[in-house]
Amino acid sequence: MANTYAYIHLKNLSHNLARINAIAQGRKILPAVKANAYGHGAVEIAKHLEKQGISSLAVATLEEAMELRESGLKSDIVILGLMCPSDAAVAVKNDFCLFCSDIGYIKMLENSAKKIGQPARINLEIDTGMGRTGCMPEEAFSIAEYIDKSPYLMMYGISTHFPVSELADDDFTASQIASFYKTVELIKKRGIDTGYLHLANSGAIINYPDSLADMIRPGISLYGYVPDTSLSNKVSLKPVMELLSKVIFIKRVKKGSTISYGRRWQAPCDTLIATVGAGYADGYCRLLSGKAKVRIKDRLYPVVGTICMDQFMIDLGPASDVKLYDDVVLFGPSGPDAQDLAELIGTIPYEITCAVSSRVKRVYIN
Incomplete structure (x- = not known):
C-alpha cells in the first residue's frame, strides 16, 4: 500500500466555484483543467464541475482534450495551446475549439476541416501585451474576416491574456483591456460575429470587473489560491488538495548526529527523528529541505536534512507522542498550504500542486 495520498476536497472546489460564480454574475465560465x-486530476475534477453546471472546459493540449472526451465528458473542450499539423485532423474531427494566433495556422486547420467535411471551431487570440502567442491587434481584423468568410471555419470567440492582472489598478492591464475592446469593436463594425469575448484569468476576475466580458477563465482560483497574496482578502477561497503521507520509522539520535544526504543537518541535542514516506518523486520539492514544516495532529514539525526521492525526515524533539503510521500533512486546507510552501522556495502555488506526481493516488472526498 502507498504511504502518500492526495485528498481532493470536492466540497472546497464547489465553494470556490460558487465564489467565482458570484463575481461572474451569470457570465459563462471556462475553467482551466489543464495540467x-x-x-488535482482532470477527469474527476471535470466530472464534478459538470455536475455543478459547467459546460465548457479548457485544456492545453490535444492529449488532455482526448482524455476528457474519452472519459465520457460532454462539455465543450477548448484547447488553449497550439498544435502540430499532424494533430489538426483529430482536433477538428472531435469538434474541439482551437486557439489560433496567425493566418497560416488557421489555413492549416481549414485544410483539415475541408478534408473531413466539418468546420473547425476557432478562437482568435490577440496579443495585447502577454508577448507569448496571439496575433497583434492590427492583424486581428483581417484574420477575423478570413475566418468569417470561410465555410470551413466557425468563430468560437476572441480572447487575450494578462501577464500582471494580479496587480490592482495597474496601468498596463488597463491598457490591455482598452486595446482588446477597441480591436473587437472594429471587427464588430464590419458585421463579423465575434463569438464569446473572454479576457479574465483569476487575477482579472478579482481585480478588473471591466474585463469580465462574455466569459471568464478561472485557473488557480478554482483550486483555492489567489495568483498573489495581496488578493487574499478580496475573495474567500479554500484549498482543494491535501497532500498526506505517514510516519514510517522513528528513532532516537544523539547530539551531533547528521541526517540525510550531504549531512547538512546536525542534531543540536539528543532527539527523535521520524522518517516520512514521501519525497521529491511524489512532488515534495527537494528545495524545501530544511525550510518546510509538516503537521501531525495539531502540531508542526520541521523538515530536517535533505529531502530524498522517496522519504524525508522530521525532528520530533527529545520527547513526542507521535507514533508509527500517524498521518503527516505536507500541505492542505488546514495548513501549511501550497502558498506557504511556495513562499519558502520562491515559487507559486500552481507549481506546488502541479508537481504532485502520478504515483500519488488522488482520493476524492465530500
Whole structure:
C-alpha cells in the first residue's frame, strides 16, 4: 500500500466555484483543467464541475482534450495551446475549439476541416501585451474576416491574456483591456460575429470587473489560491488538495548526529527523528529541505536534512507522542498550504500542486 495520498476536497472546489460564480454574475465560465487540473486530476475534477453546471472546459493540449472526451465528458473542450499539423485532423474531427494566433495556422486547420467535411471551431487570440502567442491587434481584423468568410471555419470567440492582472489598478492591464475592446469593436463594425469575448484569468476576475466580458477563465482560483497574496482578502477561497503521507520509522539520535544526504543537518541535542514516506518523486520539492514544516495532529514539525526521492525526515524533539503510521500533512486546507510552501522556495502555488506526481493516488472526498 502507498504511504502518500492526495485528498481532493470536492466540497472546497464547489465553494470556490460558487465564489467565482458570484463575481461572474451569470457570465459563462471556462475553467482551466489543464495540467491534470493543476495536479488535482482532470477527469474527476471535470466530472464534478459538470455536475455543478459547467459546460465548457479548457485544456492545453490535444492529449488532455482526448482524455476528457474519452472519459465520457460532454462539455465543450477548448484547447488553449497550439498544435502540430499532424494533430489538426483529430482536433477538428472531435469538434474541439482551437486557439489560433496567425493566418497560416488557421489555413492549416481549414485544410483539415475541408478534408473531413466539418468546420473547425476557432478562437482568435490577440496579443495585447502577454508577448507569448496571439496575433497583434492590427492583424486581428483581417484574420477575423478570413475566418468569417470561410465555410470551413466557425468563430468560437476572441480572447487575450494578462501577464500582471494580479496587480490592482495597474496601468498596463488597463491598457490591455482598452486595446482588446477597441480591436473587437472594429471587427464588430464590419458585421463579423465575434463569438464569446473572454479576457479574465483569476487575477482579472478579482481585480478588473471591466474585463469580465462574455466569459471568464478561472485557473488557480478554482483550486483555492489567489495568483498573489495581496488578493487574499478580496475573495474567500479554500484549498482543494491535501497532500498526506505517514510516519514510517522513528528513532532516537544523539547530539551531533547528521541526517540525510550531504549531512547538512546536525542534531543540536539528543532527539527523535521520524522518517516520512514521501519525497521529491511524489512532488515534495527537494528545495524545501530544511525550510518546510509538516503537521501531525495539531502540531508542526520541521523538515530536517535533505529531502530524498522517496522519504524525508522530521525532528520530533527529545520527547513526542507521535507514533508509527500517524498521518503527516505536507500541505492542505488546514495548513501549511501550497502558498506557504511556495513562499519558502520562491515559487507559486500552481507549481506546488502541479508537481504532485502520478504515483500519488488522488482520493476524492465530500
